[in-house]
Amino acid sequence: MNASNPSDWIERSLKSVWHPCTQMQHHETVPLVPVARGQGAWLYDFDGKRYLDAISSWWVNMFGHANPRINAALKDQLDKLEHAMLAGFTHEPVIRLSEQLSARTGHALGHCFYASDGASATEIALKMSVHAWHNIGHRNKREFVCLKNSYHGETLGALAVTDVPLFREAYGALLQQTHVVATPDARQAEQGETGADVARRAAQDLDTLLEKRSGHIAAVIVEPLVQCAAGMAMHDPIYLKLVRELCDKHQVHLIADEIAVGNGRTGTFFACEQASIWPDFLCLSKGISGGYLPLSLVMTREAIYQAFYHREVSRGFLHSHSYTGNPLACRAALETLAIFEEEDVLNCNRERGARLTAALSPLTTHDKVKHFRRRGMIWAFDAVIDDPEQAKTFSRRFFGIALEHELLLRPIGNTVYLMPPYCLSDEEIDGLAERTMAVFNKVISQ
Numbered sequence: 281m282n283a284s285n286p287s288d289w290i291e292r293s294l295k296s297v298w299h300p301c302t303q304m305q306h307h308e309t310v311p312l313v314p315v316a317r318g319q320g321a322w323l324y325d326f327d328g329k330r331y332l333d334a335i336s337s338w339w340v341n342m343f344g345h346a347n348p349r350i351n352a353a354l355k356d357q358l359d360k361l362e363h364a365m366l367a368g369f370t371h372e373p374v375i376r377l378s379e380q381l382s383a384r385t386g387h388a389l390g391h392c393f394y395a396s397d398g399a400s401a402t403e404i405a406l407k408m409s410v411h412a413w414h415n416i417g418h419r420n421k422r423e424f425v426c427l428k429n430s431y432h433g434e435t436l437g438a439l440a441v442t443d444v445p446l447f448r449e450a451y452g453a454l455l456q457q458t459h460v461v462a463t464p465d466a467r468q469a470e471q472g473e474t475g476a477d478v479a480r481r482a483a484q485d486l487d488t489l490l491e492k493r494s495g496h497i498a499a500v501i502v503e504p505l506v507q508c509a510a511g512m513a514m515h516d517p518i519y520l521k522l523v524r525e526l527c528d529k530h531q532v533h534l535i536a537d538e539i540a541v542g543n544g545r546t547g548t549f550f551a552c553e554q555a556s557i558w559p560d561f562l563c564l565s566k567g568i569s570g571g572y573l574p575l576s577l578v579m580t581r582e583a584i585y586q587a588f589y590h591r592e593v594s595r596g597f598l599h600s601h602s603y604t605g606n607p608l609a610c611r612a613a614l615e616t617l618a619i620f621e622e623e624d625v626l627n628c629n630r631e632r633g634a635r636l637t638a639a640l641s642p643l644t645t646h647d648k649v650k651h652f653r654r655r656g657m658i659w660a661f662d663a664v665i666d667d668p669e670q671a672k673t674f675s676r677r678f679f680g681i682a683l684e685h686e687l688l689l690r691p692i693g694n695t696v697y698l699m700p701p702y703c704l705s706d707e708e709i710d711g712l713a714e715r716t717m718a719v720f721n722k723v724i725s726q
């Protein structure tokens with residue numbers, strides 16, 4: 281194997297590696313890119329070509345690849361403790377991370393339960409909710425409510441609260457029945473309606489369901505402010521306020537899945553801050569470790585914690601994963617939080633965000649663009665494509681042409697979105713906007 285120019289890596293990968301979220305046969309035409317290294321917002325291949333990682337490598341990378349601060353923290357941690365089990369033992373990185381995250385909620389969510397990936401965090405929140413109701417004597421409360429077009433992960437429990445037919449189709453019989461309520465997606469606004477009007481209508485739909493069924497419902501799960509996998513469907517923060525009120529009124533838990541929208545992505549550290557609410561469970565993953573290592577957690581309230589606190593083993597939350605609270609992952613997360621603090625990231629992102637919005641402004645009046653929208657560090661717009669055959673292949677064609685323009689972008693259906701890491705220079709921001717528009721115009725004119 282020639283390590284410096286592995287010309288056969290694509291072929292070998294396609295033979296032996298089953299790639300995620302991929303119809304493997306499409307790789308007969310869609311490029312597979314072997315990555316040699318990453319630096320800042322860029323990924324480099326073996327032919328000296330580079331790609332601006334404008335979707336933060338599936339929404340995880342916060343401060344660029346090979347970030348010097350996170351690299352140094354991990355090297356230091358590696359020589360101290362790579363891993364220890366978290367049952368019966370504890371360690372400094374997991375303690376400090378829990379304390380700091382709790383402080384960011386004003387200690388409203390003071391207890392952190394750890395896992396490795398996002399879907400596991402969803403599973404934990406669902407199980408904790410049902411088990412908490414069970415422990416306080418409400419044994420009928422074991423159903424869940426999710427939003428239309430919601431996405432909360434792809435393990436069986438998480439898939440049950442995921443309303444994406446393509447992902448569910450083959451597994452329907454294995455999934456627990458879930459109530460699906462109206463989405464507050466602001467794109468549904470009718471003539472003269474605001475996003476807040478749509479949100480109120482959606483909340484009314486939830487109220488109607490809870491009115492009838494709350495005796496059997498454990499929790500409502502919501503992705504606050506932006507339903508990312510639904511194609512960056514954005515909603516008015518009033519929706520979260522109303523859902524919080526309804527959950528209190530009907531005695532149902534609120535689970536906020538901030539796996540994608542947490543970590544400053546929507547402009548505040550937690551998306552829920554923009555509605556001045558706290559959920560009963562808050563799920564974090566993706567960017568929490570800076571995009572370095574698998575880490576997820578569920579934060580919850582004192583009252584939930586107390587529902588499990590008892591001398592009986594079976595009343596405890598006995599869920600576990602082998603790598604729960606891995607010290608390396610927690611250390612990467614601590615350094616990520618330190619960067620947020622010390623480099624005034626949320627304020628800097630306001631400037632970066634304004635610059636990118638201005639640079640993308642030609643799209644707002646483009647005749648093939650609908651619903652140009654932005655929340656914090658997420659930009660999205662929908663391509664108007666009349667030919668259904670062209671629409672079907674839009675995402676794949678866009679991805680391929682973007683690569684030719686040194687750009688990593690993967691549209692969701694006909695929605696083009698940008699979710700860049702929080703480290704772009706002015707030149708990179710301007711270049712990103714130019715390339716995005718050039719690629720879009722090329723794809724749309726095919």
Ligand SMILES: *Cc1c(COP(=O)(O)O)cnc(C)c1O
Nearest residue numbers: 397398399431432433537539540
């Ligand atoms: C990515 C994602 C998940 C699942 O996380 P994985 O680490 O991919 O299992 C769950 N919820 C939301 C909102 C996500 O974006």
